[in-house]
Amino acid sequence: MDTAVFEQHESENRGYCRNYPTVFASASNARQVDEDGTSYIDFFAGAGVLNFGHNNPRMKEALIEFISNDGVAHSLDTYTTTKRDFVQKFQDVILAPRGMNHRMQFMGPTGSNAVEAAMKLARRATGRREIVAFSHGFHGMTLGSLAATANHAFRQWAGVPLDNIVRLPFETAPGGDTAIAEYREALLDTSSGLTAPAAFLLEPIQAEGGVNVASAAWLRSVQDLAREVGALVIFDDIQAGIGRTGSFFSFDGMGLDPDIITLAKGLGGFGTPIAMNLNKPEVDRHWSPGAHTGTFRGQGMSFVAGTVALDYFTDDAFGKEVTAKGQVMRDRLEQIAAAHPERGWEVRGKGMMQAVDTLEGAFAKKVQDECFARGLLIGPCGQDGRVVKLIPPLTIPEDDLAAGLDILAEAIDAAAAAIPAAKDAGLEGAR
Numbered sequence: 001m002d003t004a005v006f007e008q009h010e011s012e013n014r015g016y017c018r019n020y021p022t023v024f025a026s027a028s029n030a031r032q033v034d035e036d037g038t039s040y041i042d043f044f045a046g047a048g049v050l051n052f053g054h055n056n057p058r059m060k061e062a063l064i065e066f067i068s069n070d071g072v073a074h075s076l077d078t079y080t081t082t083k084r085d086f087v088q089k090f091q092d093v094i095l096a097p098r099g100m101n102h103r104m105q106f107m108g109p110t111g112s113n114a115v116e117a118a119m120k121l122a123r124r125a126t127g128r129r130e131i132v133a134f135s136h137g138f139h140g141m142t143l144g145s146l147a148a149t150a151n152h153a154f155r156q157w158a159g160v161p162l163d164n165i166v167r168l169p170f171e172t173a174p175g176g177d178t179a180i181a182e183y184r185e186a187l188l189d190t191s192s193g194l195t196a197p198a199a200f201l202l203e204p205i206q207a208e209g210g211v212n213v214a215s216a217a218w219l220r221s222v223q224d225l226a227r228e229v230g231a232l233v234i235f236d237d238i239q240a241g242i243g244r245t246g247s248f249f250s251f252d253g254m255g256l257d258p259d260i261i262t263l264a265k266g267l268g269g270f271g272t273p274i275a276m277n278l279n280k281p282e283v284d285r286h287w288s289p290g291a292h293t294g295t296f297r298g299q300g301m302s303f304v305a306g307t308v309a310l311d312y313f314t315d316d317a318f319g320k321e322v323t324a325k326g327q328v329m330r331d332r333l334e335q336i337a338a339a340h341p342e343r344g345w346e347v348r349g350k351g352m353m354q355a356v357d358t359l360e361g362a363f364a365k366k367v368q369d370e371c372f373a374r375g376l377l378i379g380p381c382g383q384d385g386r387v388v389k390l391i392p393p394l395t396i397p398e399d400d401l402a403a404g405l406d407i408l409a410e411a412i413d414a415a416a417a418a419i420p421a422a423k424d425a426g427l428e429g430a431r
Contacts, residue, residue, distance in 0.1 A: 001036060019368060020377060027054030030396035030404075032377070040372075041404040043392045044379045048207065048239040048353075051266035052309055053393040059270040059305040066304045073300040077106065077293075082303040086310075093310045094248055095278075102261070102278035105287075108294030109273030109302070111238035111264035112140025115201070117292050118260045118277055119144050122199035122232045125286040132183075132200045132231075134170040136209030136383070139201065139236055148201050150209070166197055170206060171218040180221045187229055199232040199259075200225070204251040207239035210382025211348055211355035211389055216254040223256060232259040232283065238275075242266035243394055245351030246323035248313050259283050267302075269309030274302035312394075322394050325401060326351040329390055332405045336412055342421045354390050361385040363419050370411035376404050388412075 001023055006014070022034040030053055032040045045051065052059065067073075072080045087104055095102060107117045119131055133139070133148035140146060146155060147162035155162055168183055169176040186192040200222050206212040226233045235258040240250035242265065247253065249261070260283065264275035273296065312318040330349065333356050337345040346357045358364045361384035368388075371378050381389045390408070392401065 001034070016379075019379070020372060029053035029055075030393045030400045038375065040375050040377050041392075041400050041407065042377045043371075043390045043404050043408075044377045045391050045393050046271055047265070047379065048244065048391050049265045049268075049271050051242050051244060051394045052269050052312065053395040054271070056270060056305075056308075056395070058311070059308045062304050062308050063270065063301055066301065071300055071304070074296070075298070075300060076295070077297055080300060080303070082300045082307070083298055086303040086307045089307050089310045093313050098252075100278070102280055103284040105277040105279055105284065105292075106294075106298035107275055107277070107292060109264070109275055109296045109299070110140070111236075111262065111275060112142045112145045113294060114238065114262040114264050114275040114277050115139045115145040115148065115234075115236060116142055118234045118262050119148070119199070119201065120292060121260065121277075121279065121283060121286060122201075122234060125232065125283050126198040126230065128196065128198035128231075129164045130166050130195070130197045131164065131234075132166045132168055132197045134168055134202050134206075135173045135176075136170050136206050136212055137201075137203055137236075138206070138208035139203075170202070170209070170212055171214045172212040176218075180218070180225055184225050184228070187225075196229040197231050199234050201234040201236065203236045203238075203240065205240040205245070205350060205353065207353065207389070207391075208381050210357065210387040211353060213348060213350050216251075216256075219251065219254060219256055223258070234258065234260045234262065236262045238262055238264045239391075240350075240353060242309075243312060243318065243322060244353050244391070246319045246326060250350065266309070268306045270301070270305035272299070272302040272305055274298060274306060318394070322352050325394075325396070325398070326354065328398075328401060329354040329405065332409070333390075336409050340412070340416055340421075343416070349390075352390075352392065352394055355381075355387050357382065357387045359386055360419070360422065363415055364388050366415040366419055367408075367411050370414045371407060374407045374411060376407040376411070378408070 003023060024032045025035040026033045030042050032042050071082060107113045123129060135150050137150050139148040141154060143158060146158055147165045168179045186194050187196055204214050204219060223233050235251060237250050241263055259280050261278040267276060268274040333347040333354055337347050337356055349355050364380040364386050368378055368380055379389060381387050
Protein backbone atom coordinates (compact mmCIF):
# COMPACT_ATOMS: atom_id res chain seq x y z
CA MET A 1 0.00 0.00 0.00
CA ASP A 2 1.79 3.13 -1.23
CA THR A 3 1.13 6.08 1.11
CA ALA A 4 4.47 7.81 0.53
CA VAL A 5 3.06 10.69 -1.51
CA PHE A 6 0.72 11.64 1.35
CA GLU A 7 3.38 11.32 4.02
CA GLN A 8 5.88 13.36 2.03
CA HIS A 9 3.64 16.13 0.72
CA GLU A 10 0.46 16.40 2.81
CA SER A 11 0.20 18.47 5.98
CA GLU A 12 0.84 17.03 9.42
CA ASN A 13 -2.75 18.12 10.13
CA ARG A 14 -4.13 15.00 8.44
CA GLY A 15 -5.96 12.87 10.98
CA TYR A 16 -8.42 10.17 9.93
CA CYS A 17 -5.90 8.58 7.58
CA ARG A 18 -3.77 7.74 10.61
CA ASN A 19 -6.67 5.72 12.03
CA TYR A 20 -7.42 4.01 8.72
CA PRO A 21 -3.93 3.33 7.27
CA THR A 22 -4.91 2.22 3.80
CA VAL A 23 -5.73 3.79 0.43
CA PHE A 24 -9.40 3.52 -0.46
CA ALA A 25 -10.28 3.11 -4.13
CA SER A 26 -14.07 2.64 -4.28
CA ALA A 27 -17.19 2.64 -2.15
CA SER A 28 -20.81 1.53 -2.32
CA ASN A 29 -23.51 2.01 0.32
CA ALA A 30 -21.94 0.87 3.61
CA ARG A 31 -18.68 -0.55 2.25
CA GLN A 32 -15.35 0.92 1.19
CA VAL A 33 -12.77 -1.07 -0.74
CA ASP A 34 -9.06 -0.26 -0.72
CA GLU A 35 -6.74 -0.53 -3.69
CA ASP A 36 -5.64 -4.00 -2.60
CA GLY A 37 -9.25 -5.22 -2.72
CA THR A 38 -9.92 -5.37 1.02
CA SER A 39 -13.53 -4.50 1.83
CA TYR A 40 -14.42 -2.53 4.96
CA ILE A 41 -17.86 -2.14 6.51
CA ASP A 42 -18.30 1.56 7.21
CA PHE A 43 -19.78 2.42 10.62
CA PHE A 44 -18.32 5.94 10.41
CA ALA A 45 -19.95 7.19 7.19
CA GLY A 46 -17.84 10.26 6.65
CA ALA A 47 -18.38 11.50 10.22
CA GLY A 48 -22.10 11.45 9.62
CA VAL A 49 -22.15 12.89 6.09
CA LEU A 50 -23.12 9.71 4.23
CA ASN A 51 -26.53 9.06 5.76
CA PHE A 52 -27.68 7.61 2.44
CA GLY A 53 -24.56 5.57 1.77
CA HIS A 54 -21.60 5.84 -0.56
CA ASN A 55 -22.56 6.45 -4.20
CA ASN A 56 -26.29 6.25 -3.57
CA PRO A 57 -27.60 4.94 -6.92
CA ARG A 58 -30.61 7.27 -7.10
CA MET A 59 -28.45 10.29 -6.45
CA LYS A 60 -25.69 9.09 -8.77
CA GLU A 61 -28.17 8.80 -11.62
CA ALA A 62 -29.50 12.31 -10.97
CA LEU A 63 -25.98 13.74 -10.79
CA ILE A 64 -24.87 12.08 -14.02
CA GLU A 65 -27.92 13.51 -15.78
CA PHE A 66 -27.24 16.94 -14.26
CA ILE A 67 -23.63 16.97 -15.46
CA SER A 68 -24.50 15.56 -18.87
CA ASN A 69 -27.04 18.34 -19.37
CA ASP A 70 -24.52 21.06 -18.41
CA GLY A 71 -26.33 21.93 -15.19
CA VAL A 72 -25.15 24.98 -13.25
CA ALA A 73 -22.64 23.55 -10.77
CA HIS A 74 -21.56 26.84 -9.17
CA SER A 75 -23.91 29.76 -8.79
CA LEU A 76 -23.04 31.76 -5.65
CA ASP A 77 -26.57 32.68 -4.54
CA THR A 78 -28.08 33.32 -7.95
CA TYR A 79 -31.33 31.59 -8.82
CA THR A 80 -31.08 28.21 -10.59
CA THR A 81 -33.56 25.51 -11.47
CA THR A 82 -31.78 23.06 -9.18
CA LYS A 83 -31.95 25.42 -6.22
CA ARG A 84 -35.63 26.05 -6.89
CA ASP A 85 -36.29 22.30 -6.94
CA PHE A 86 -34.49 21.81 -3.62
CA VAL A 87 -36.08 24.79 -1.85
CA GLN A 88 -39.60 23.87 -2.96
CA LYS A 89 -39.20 20.22 -2.04
CA PHE A 90 -37.71 21.03 1.36
CA GLN A 91 -40.66 23.33 2.01
CA ASP A 92 -43.17 20.69 0.91
CA VAL A 93 -41.61 17.63 2.55
CA ILE A 94 -39.98 18.98 5.73
CA LEU A 95 -41.27 22.41 6.74
CA ALA A 96 -44.94 22.50 5.74
CA PRO A 97 -45.91 19.20 7.44
CA ARG A 98 -44.40 20.54 10.68
CA GLY A 99 -46.08 23.92 10.42
CA MET A 100 -42.70 25.65 10.19
CA ASN A 101 -42.23 28.89 8.26
CA HIS A 102 -38.47 29.19 8.66
CA ARG A 103 -36.44 30.80 5.88
CA MET A 104 -33.60 28.82 4.29
CA GLN A 105 -30.18 30.46 4.38
CA PHE A 106 -27.24 28.98 2.49
CA MET A 107 -23.69 29.87 3.49
CA GLY A 108 -20.28 28.26 3.15
CA PRO A 109 -20.54 24.47 2.80
CA THR A 110 -19.59 23.25 6.28
CA GLY A 111 -21.35 22.90 9.61
CA SER A 112 -18.90 25.35 11.13
CA ASN A 113 -20.00 27.94 8.55
CA ALA A 114 -23.62 27.33 9.55
CA VAL A 115 -22.89 27.86 13.23
CA GLU A 116 -20.89 31.02 12.53
CA ALA A 117 -23.83 32.46 10.59
CA ALA A 118 -26.29 31.50 13.31
CA MET A 119 -24.23 33.12 16.05
CA LYS A 120 -23.76 36.26 14.01
CA LEU A 121 -27.48 36.53 13.27
CA ALA A 122 -28.44 35.95 16.90
CA ARG A 123 -26.16 38.76 18.01
CA ARG A 124 -27.50 41.05 15.33
CA ALA A 125 -31.14 40.26 16.12
CA THR A 126 -30.81 40.77 19.89
CA GLY A 127 -28.08 43.39 20.12
CA ARG A 128 -26.31 41.19 22.68
CA ARG A 129 -22.88 39.55 22.57
CA GLU A 130 -22.76 36.48 24.79
CA ILE A 131 -24.06 33.10 23.71
CA VAL A 132 -24.72 30.22 26.08
CA ALA A 133 -23.06 26.98 24.97
CA PHE A 134 -22.79 23.73 26.85
CA SER A 135 -20.14 21.38 28.17
CA HIS A 136 -19.12 18.57 25.82
CA GLY A 137 -20.61 20.44 22.87
CA PHE A 138 -18.98 20.50 19.45
CA HIS A 139 -19.95 23.19 16.95
CA GLY A 140 -16.97 23.57 14.60
CA MET A 141 -13.36 24.64 14.27
CA THR A 142 -13.50 28.24 13.01
CA LEU A 143 -13.06 30.87 15.70
CA GLY A 144 -16.68 31.68 16.48
CA SER A 145 -17.88 28.09 16.45
CA LEU A 146 -14.70 26.99 18.21
CA ALA A 147 -15.48 29.40 21.04
CA ALA A 148 -18.75 27.50 21.50
CA THR A 149 -16.99 24.12 21.23
CA ALA A 150 -16.03 22.75 24.64
CA ASN A 151 -13.24 20.29 23.80
CA HIS A 152 -9.87 21.59 25.03
CA ALA A 153 -7.97 19.49 22.48
CA PHE A 154 -9.56 21.60 19.73
CA ARG A 155 -9.69 24.91 21.58
CA GLN A 156 -5.96 24.96 22.35
CA TRP A 157 -5.14 25.56 18.67
CA ALA A 158 -7.01 28.86 18.40
CA GLY A 159 -4.10 31.12 19.32
CA VAL A 160 -6.47 33.89 20.44
CA PRO A 161 -9.03 34.25 23.24
CA LEU A 162 -12.26 32.36 22.62
CA ASP A 163 -14.70 34.58 24.41
CA ASN A 164 -18.27 35.92 24.44
CA ILE A 165 -19.48 32.47 25.50
CA VAL A 166 -21.20 31.47 28.74
CA ARG A 167 -20.55 27.79 29.45
CA LEU A 168 -23.20 25.74 31.24
CA PRO A 169 -23.20 21.99 31.91
CA PHE A 170 -25.23 19.89 29.47
CA GLU A 171 -28.09 17.94 31.01
CA THR A 172 -26.09 14.71 31.24
CA ALA A 173 -22.97 16.37 32.69
CA PRO A 174 -22.33 16.92 36.40
CA GLY A 175 -24.59 19.76 37.54
CA GLY A 176 -26.63 19.62 34.37
CA ASP A 177 -29.87 18.76 36.11
CA THR A 178 -29.94 22.05 38.03
CA ALA A 179 -27.87 24.40 35.87
CA ILE A 180 -30.73 25.95 33.88
CA ALA A 181 -32.75 26.78 36.99
CA GLU A 182 -29.69 28.23 38.71
CA TYR A 183 -28.75 30.29 35.65
CA ARG A 184 -32.30 31.63 35.52
CA GLU A 185 -32.09 32.73 39.13
CA ALA A 186 -28.81 34.49 38.43
CA LEU A 187 -30.19 36.29 35.38
CA LEU A 188 -33.19 37.50 37.37
CA ASP A 189 -30.96 38.70 40.22
CA THR A 190 -30.17 42.34 39.44
CA SER A 191 -27.03 42.11 41.56
CA SER A 192 -25.62 38.96 39.98
CA GLY A 193 -23.58 40.90 37.45
CA LEU A 194 -24.94 38.74 34.63
CA THR A 195 -26.74 40.01 31.58
CA ALA A 196 -29.05 38.07 29.30
CA PRO A 197 -27.39 36.25 26.38
CA ALA A 198 -28.13 36.59 22.70
CA ALA A 199 -28.87 32.89 22.32
CA PHE A 200 -28.67 29.40 23.71
CA LEU A 201 -26.71 27.17 21.30
CA LEU A 202 -26.95 23.42 21.79
CA GLU A 203 -27.09 20.01 20.16
CA PRO A 204 -30.19 18.04 21.15
CA ILE A 205 -27.86 15.05 20.84
CA GLN A 206 -24.18 15.77 21.38
CA ALA A 207 -22.48 13.62 18.76
CA GLU A 208 -18.76 14.38 18.94
CA GLY A 209 -19.18 15.13 22.64
CA GLY A 210 -19.93 11.49 23.38
CA VAL A 211 -23.46 10.77 22.14
CA ASN A 212 -25.15 12.53 25.03
CA VAL A 213 -28.92 12.62 24.52
CA ALA A 214 -30.91 15.47 26.03
CA SER A 215 -34.42 14.83 27.29
CA ALA A 216 -37.42 16.67 25.88
CA ALA A 217 -38.10 18.17 29.31
CA TRP A 218 -34.61 19.62 29.59
CA LEU A 219 -34.69 21.01 26.07
CA ARG A 220 -38.02 22.67 26.85
CA SER A 221 -36.54 24.20 30.00
CA VAL A 222 -33.79 25.79 27.89
CA GLN A 223 -36.33 27.07 25.39
CA ASP A 224 -38.57 28.43 28.16
CA LEU A 225 -35.68 30.33 29.72
CA ALA A 226 -34.64 31.74 26.37
CA ARG A 227 -38.15 33.03 25.76
CA GLU A 228 -38.30 34.50 29.24
CA VAL A 229 -35.10 36.54 28.84
CA GLY A 230 -35.52 37.46 25.18
CA ALA A 231 -32.77 35.18 23.84
CA LEU A 232 -32.88 32.97 20.76
CA VAL A 233 -32.71 29.18 20.66
CA ILE A 234 -30.24 27.69 18.17
CA PHE A 235 -30.34 23.94 17.65
CA ASP A 236 -27.25 22.42 16.05
CA ASP A 237 -28.65 19.35 14.29
CA ILE A 238 -25.73 18.98 11.91
CA GLN A 239 -24.75 15.40 12.76
CA ALA A 240 -27.84 14.08 14.54
CA GLY A 241 -30.32 15.41 11.96
CA ILE A 242 -31.27 14.44 8.39
CA GLY A 243 -32.90 11.17 9.46
CA ARG A 244 -30.17 9.86 11.75
CA THR A 245 -32.53 9.29 14.70
CA GLY A 246 -35.50 7.98 12.70
CA SER A 247 -37.06 11.36 11.93
CA PHE A 248 -35.69 14.25 9.91
CA PHE A 249 -34.82 16.39 12.94
CA SER A 250 -33.43 14.78 16.09
CA PHE A 251 -35.93 16.79 18.17
CA ASP A 252 -39.07 15.96 16.19
CA GLY A 253 -42.14 15.27 18.31
CA MET A 254 -40.86 17.10 21.40
CA GLY A 255 -42.97 20.24 21.09
CA LEU A 256 -39.92 22.45 20.49
CA ASP A 257 -39.72 25.59 18.37
CA PRO A 258 -36.11 26.72 17.80
CA ASP A 259 -35.45 30.11 16.25
CA ILE A 260 -32.51 28.85 14.18
CA ILE A 261 -31.60 25.31 13.14
CA THR A 262 -28.17 24.59 11.69
CA LEU A 263 -27.87 21.77 9.14
CA ALA A 264 -25.03 20.37 7.01
CA LYS A 265 -23.31 16.95 6.66
CA GLY A 266 -26.05 14.62 5.34
CA LEU A 267 -28.10 17.43 3.81
CA GLY A 268 -26.37 17.12 0.43
CA GLY A 269 -27.19 13.43 0.28
CA PHE A 270 -24.29 12.20 -1.84
CA GLY A 271 -21.44 13.53 0.28
CA THR A 272 -21.25 16.76 -1.69
CA PRO A 273 -20.87 19.77 0.64
CA ILE A 274 -23.73 22.02 1.65
CA ALA A 275 -24.88 23.81 4.79
CA MET A 276 -28.18 25.51 5.47
CA ASN A 277 -29.70 27.38 8.36
CA LEU A 278 -33.40 27.58 9.02
CA ASN A 279 -34.22 31.01 10.45
CA LYS A 280 -37.58 32.18 11.71
CA PRO A 281 -38.74 35.09 9.49
CA GLU A 282 -38.71 37.60 12.35
CA VAL A 283 -35.07 36.67 13.00
CA ASP A 284 -34.04 36.37 9.36
CA ARG A 285 -35.22 39.93 8.62
CA HIS A 286 -32.21 41.23 10.52
CA TRP A 287 -29.97 40.19 7.62
CA SER A 288 -29.21 42.60 4.81
CA PRO A 289 -28.35 41.41 1.28
CA GLY A 290 -24.79 40.05 1.28
CA ALA A 291 -24.32 40.53 5.03
CA HIS A 292 -23.03 36.96 5.30
CA THR A 293 -21.63 35.37 2.17
CA GLY A 294 -19.70 32.30 1.04
CA THR A 295 -18.28 31.46 -2.36
CA PHE A 296 -19.61 27.90 -2.28
CA ARG A 297 -23.03 28.45 -0.75
CA GLY A 298 -25.55 26.06 -2.18
CA GLN A 299 -23.66 24.59 -5.13
CA GLY A 300 -25.60 22.73 -7.80
CA MET A 301 -24.56 19.13 -7.25
CA SER A 302 -25.57 19.27 -3.60
CA PHE A 303 -28.96 20.68 -4.53
CA VAL A 304 -29.49 17.84 -7.04
CA ALA A 305 -28.51 15.03 -4.67
CA GLY A 306 -30.11 16.73 -1.68
CA THR A 307 -33.42 16.93 -3.53
CA VAL A 308 -33.29 13.18 -4.17
CA ALA A 309 -32.47 12.60 -0.49
CA LEU A 310 -35.74 14.28 0.47
CA ASP A 311 -37.59 11.41 -1.22
CA TYR A 312 -36.70 9.31 1.82
CA PHE A 313 -38.90 11.55 3.98
CA THR A 314 -42.09 11.72 1.96
CA ASP A 315 -43.61 9.04 4.22
CA ASP A 316 -42.63 7.28 7.43
CA ALA A 317 -41.36 4.03 5.89
CA PHE A 318 -37.70 5.05 5.91
CA GLY A 319 -37.93 6.37 9.46
CA LYS A 320 -39.35 3.06 10.64
CA GLU A 321 -36.46 1.22 9.01
CA VAL A 322 -33.95 3.51 10.72
CA THR A 323 -35.66 3.02 14.08
CA ALA A 324 -35.64 -0.76 13.66
CA LYS A 325 -31.95 -0.84 12.69
CA GLY A 326 -31.17 1.47 15.58
CA GLN A 327 -32.82 -0.96 17.97
CA VAL A 328 -30.72 -3.80 16.55
CA MET A 329 -27.61 -1.71 17.20
CA ARG A 330 -28.76 -0.79 20.71
CA ASP A 331 -29.58 -4.38 21.66
CA ARG A 332 -26.22 -5.66 20.45
CA LEU A 333 -24.30 -2.96 22.31
CA GLU A 334 -26.25 -3.79 25.49
CA GLN A 335 -25.23 -7.43 25.04
CA ILE A 336 -21.60 -6.45 24.54
CA ALA A 337 -21.61 -4.26 27.64
CA ALA A 338 -23.33 -6.98 29.68
CA ALA A 339 -20.58 -9.41 28.69
CA HIS A 340 -18.05 -7.15 30.43
CA PRO A 341 -19.85 -6.10 33.64
CA GLU A 342 -16.60 -5.37 35.45
CA ARG A 343 -15.95 -2.46 33.07
CA GLY A 344 -18.95 -0.35 34.07
CA TRP A 345 -19.72 0.70 30.50
CA GLU A 346 -22.78 2.71 29.50
CA VAL A 347 -24.68 2.33 26.23
CA ARG A 348 -26.53 5.37 24.93
CA GLY A 349 -27.89 6.89 21.75
CA LYS A 350 -30.97 7.34 19.61
CA GLY A 351 -31.90 5.78 16.30
CA MET A 352 -28.84 4.89 14.26
CA MET A 353 -26.47 6.93 16.41
CA GLN A 354 -25.51 4.50 19.16
CA ALA A 355 -22.46 4.32 21.38
CA VAL A 356 -20.79 2.62 24.29
CA ASP A 357 -18.80 4.71 26.77
CA THR A 358 -15.76 2.59 27.61
CA LEU A 359 -14.51 5.15 30.19
CA GLU A 360 -10.96 4.91 28.78
CA GLY A 361 -9.60 6.67 25.71
CA ALA A 362 -6.82 4.11 25.29
CA PHE A 363 -9.36 1.29 25.33
CA ALA A 364 -11.59 2.92 22.71
CA LYS A 365 -8.55 3.51 20.51
CA LYS A 366 -7.60 -0.15 20.83
CA VAL A 367 -11.14 -1.10 19.81
CA GLN A 368 -10.85 1.14 16.74
CA ASP A 369 -7.56 -0.49 15.75
CA GLU A 370 -8.93 -4.02 16.27
CA CYS A 371 -12.00 -3.13 14.21
CA PHE A 372 -9.89 -1.82 11.35
CA ALA A 373 -7.76 -4.96 11.34
CA ARG A 374 -10.97 -7.00 10.96
CA GLY A 375 -12.54 -4.82 8.28
CA LEU A 376 -14.73 -2.32 10.19
CA LEU A 377 -14.43 1.46 10.31
CA ILE A 378 -15.50 3.24 13.51
CA GLY A 379 -14.65 6.56 15.14
CA PRO A 380 -14.24 7.14 18.90
CA CYS A 381 -15.46 10.44 20.32
CA GLY A 382 -16.27 12.13 23.62
CA GLN A 383 -14.09 12.95 26.59
CA ASP A 384 -10.55 11.69 25.93
CA GLY A 385 -11.92 9.76 22.94
CA ARG A 386 -13.36 7.09 25.21
CA VAL A 387 -16.76 6.62 23.54
CA VAL A 388 -17.10 4.11 20.69
CA LYS A 389 -19.66 5.71 18.38
CA LEU A 390 -21.52 3.89 15.60
CA ILE A 391 -23.04 5.95 12.77
CA PRO A 392 -23.36 3.66 9.73
CA PRO A 393 -25.25 4.78 6.64
CA LEU A 394 -28.98 4.71 7.28
CA THR A 395 -29.29 2.62 4.13
CA ILE A 396 -26.92 -0.12 5.31
CA PRO A 397 -28.14 -3.62 4.35
CA GLU A 398 -29.18 -5.72 7.33
CA ASP A 399 -26.50 -8.34 6.64
CA ASP A 400 -23.75 -5.69 6.62
CA LEU A 401 -25.13 -4.24 9.86
CA ALA A 402 -25.10 -7.66 11.50
CA ALA A 403 -21.61 -8.46 10.19
CA GLY A 404 -20.27 -5.13 11.42
CA LEU A 405 -21.72 -5.67 14.88
CA ASP A 406 -20.13 -9.12 14.98
CA ILE A 407 -16.76 -7.57 14.15
CA LEU A 408 -17.26 -4.94 16.82
CA ALA A 409 -17.94 -7.59 19.45
CA GLU A 410 -14.79 -9.47 18.46
CA ALA A 411 -12.74 -6.27 18.53
CA ILE A 412 -14.02 -5.32 21.97
CA ASP A 413 -13.24 -8.79 23.30
CA ALA A 414 -9.71 -8.49 21.89
CA ALA A 415 -9.24 -5.06 23.43
CA ALA A 416 -10.54 -6.31 26.78
CA ALA A 417 -8.04 -9.16 26.70
CA ALA A 418 -5.20 -6.73 25.96
CA ILE A 419 -6.16 -3.99 28.44
CA PRO A 420 -7.14 -5.12 31.95
CA ALA A 421 -10.15 -3.47 33.58
CA ALA A 422 -9.32 -0.58 35.90
CA LYS A 423 -10.01 -1.30 39.55
CA ASP A 424 -12.34 1.67 39.80
CA ALA A 425 -14.19 0.96 36.53
CA GLY A 426 -17.79 2.07 36.68
CA LEU A 427 -17.17 4.60 39.46
CA GLU A 428 -16.30 7.42 37.09
CA GLY A 429 -19.12 9.66 35.90
CA ALA A 430 -20.76 8.51 32.69
CA ARG A 431 -19.75 11.71 30.91
